[in-house]
Amino acid sequence: MRIAIIGYGKMGHAIERIALERGHEIVSVIDAGNTDSFDSEEFASAEAAIEFTTPSTAPANIMRAASKGVPVVCGSTGWAERRAEVEKAVLDAGGALLASSNFSIGVHVFNNISRRLAHIMGKLPQYTPHLAETHHIHKLDHPSGTAITIAEGIIDECPRISGWEDEGILWMNATEQEQEKMTADIARRAKEIPSDKLPVLALRKDEVPGIHVVSWESPVDAITITHSAKSRDGFALGAVMAAEWIASRKGIYTIDQMMDDIL
Ligand SMILES: NC(=O)C1=CN([C@@H]2O[C@H](COP(=O)(O)OP(=O)(O)OC[C@H]3O[C@@H](n4cnc5c(N)ncnc54)[C@H](O)[C@@H]3O)[C@@H](O)[C@H]2O)C=CC1
Ligand SMILES: O=C(O)C1=N[C@H](C(=O)O)C[C@H](O)C1
Numbered sequence: 001m002r003i004a005i006i007g008y009g010k011m012g013h014a015i016e017r018i019a020l021e022r023g024h025e026i027v028s029v030i031d032a033g034n035t036d037s038f039d040s041e042e043f044a045s046a047e048a049a050i051e052f053t054t055p056s057t058a059p060a061n062i063m064r065a066a067s068k069g070v071p072v073v074c075g076s077t078g079w080a081e082r083r084a085e086v087e088k089a090v091l092d093a094g095g096a097l098l099a100s101s102n103f104s105i106g107v108h109v110f111n112n113i114s115r116r117l118a119h120i121m122g123k124l125p126q127y128t129p130h131l132a133e134t135h136h137i138h139k140l141d142h143p144s145g146t147a148i149t150i151a152e153g154i155i156d157e158c159p160r161i162s163g164w165e166d167e168g169i170l171w172m173n174a175t176e177q178e179q180e181k182m183t184a185d186i187a188r189r190a191k192e193i194p195s196d197k198l199p200v201l202a203l204r205k206d207e208v209p210g211i212h213v214v215s216w217e218s219p220v221d222a223i224t225i226t227h228s229a230k231s232r233d234g235f236a237l238g239a240v241m242a243a244e245w246i247a248s249r250k251g252i253y254t255i256d257q258m259m260d261d262i263l
Helices: 010-021 032-039 058-067 080-092 105-121 145-157 176-192 233-246 255-262
Strands: 002-006 025-030 048-051 072-074 096-099 128-135 163-171 197-204 211-217 222-228 251-253
Touching (some): 002 010, 010 048, 010 233, 032 058, 048 233, 058 072, 058 096, 080 096, 080 251, 105 145, 105 211, 105 233, 105 255, 128 145, 145 163, 163 176, 233 255
Parallel strands (some): 002 025, 072 096, 096 251, 128 197
Antiparallel strands (some): 128 211, 211 222
């Protein structure tokens, strides 16, 4: 099928490689310097566009692609507050959108396990939850979109957890002295987080593609589940599969709808 790539950074390059491996044609590549290509015939000829850019640019890109009649798969994170506006614009344009904080099949499995665990923990008040995410130092948003999605799953399933709270960010490439200060700030903030809130901690280190850790701790033990991405290929493969899935559809879809359909 004919695919347009919006955002030719780390994910855009991985998506291009995997889309070509799966026999697709890349008809248009749009990055910050050539956004006028949205108006090109090549872009309009795409059967789906895959958007991985930045929190501030994703909403306009999705709406622009939808206005050209191209179904959109969006992996950009950090724009949740504009979701309703974007979805309305896509529906008004008669378009299609599947936006997800994480396209990896493994994260989909992990999230289901985390939800099940949270459901069980609803009956075990001695366990306190914690969520930590680790990503590369270039990441613009925190906590990660995936962490927010996992947190929302825990909140849905465990009645005594009514929300999540940002515990802070720890830059692990900082000097020892800076790290000590950040750790002290995080510890101070952690003490202020009420027991009905899930603390979410962000760590930034080197080129880590993405690690998410959910733990439930009681006075006598701890249960910990981890998803660790080995590269960006799992995210890129899921995004290309999502483009294949959405090409013939109209409307707003979730990753769960797609995964339930294909798995
Ligand atoms: N949903 C998922 O599975 C995943 C989501 N992400 C998210 O995807 C986004 C991109 O991640 P990376 O590729 O690692 O970032 P990156 O920084 O390597 O690439 C972003 C690209 O977008 C381009 N860009 C900026 N403004 C633009 C505009 N107005 N139009 C078109 N292109 C524009 C930049 O020039 C850059 O090439 C981030 O929000 C990240 O959190 C990343 C990995 C997996
Ligand atoms: O910025 C990244 O790299 C990633 N972002 C997504 C997120 O915010 O959850 C998905 C993945 O963890 C990598």
